[in-house]
Amino acid sequence: YQACELNVDTQMNLDEDAVRHLVTVLKSRVGDAIILFNGDGYDYRATITHVAKREAAVQVHEKALPANESPLDIHLFQAVARGDKMDWVIQKAVEMGVQSITPLFTVRTGVKLPEDRLRKKMAHWQKIIISACEQSGRSRLPTLRQAISLNELVQSDICWPHSIILDPHHGQSIMRLPQYTQYNIFVGPEGGFSDEESSMLRQQQCLSVQLGPRILRTETAGLAICSVLQAR
């Protein structure tokens, strides 16, 4: 992940992580073609001009718009899941092409994160997003929005159209959902949204959607709907 000004003909040294990946995983050599991830929505095709044990340099020769970004703008609002499940959700959401992820604290969220631990978690999740982009060949870095309580979010000025609350017990079938180009998806925690939270979201015009007859784990639900929405 370079995050710098890149253009055709830019020559640059790669950072430590990129060098390690080239040397130990890809066993790259001078002359090999690579695509640089800059997070700005472009593919930068480059050639390796120098590679040693701890350093590597490249020359960019093409800046192109990628063909692999999802045509849908999917924004995932995921209740913070326990243990390392949230890492998994974030990694899979990026692979599935979401545009943003907002970690949510809800009444039944079992995870309490004081400010300093939350800051470290956010930094950790940001790293997961970057490596999931690199692994899946995405060029646009999805946004990790500040973790927020559902109550606060509802009072903020988020744009609510086409919002969906995933509800295992009632709601329309995902197959009947109208086709939009943008979706905000709310996934509850292990214990689900409380009745008050569900009705608060419905008052914001959120549609309740059911993903079939079985109760999915919180880490499965977001992945499932991202997949179905893009397959319709």
Ligand code: SAM
């Ligand atoms: N005991 C909770 C309940 O009955 O609501 C189960 C919550 S489930 C483990 C976690 C979250 O995943 C839910 O709040 C919901 O957002 C989503 N979910 C799980 N299964 C679903 C389904 N079949 N349809 C829609 N959403 C589902």
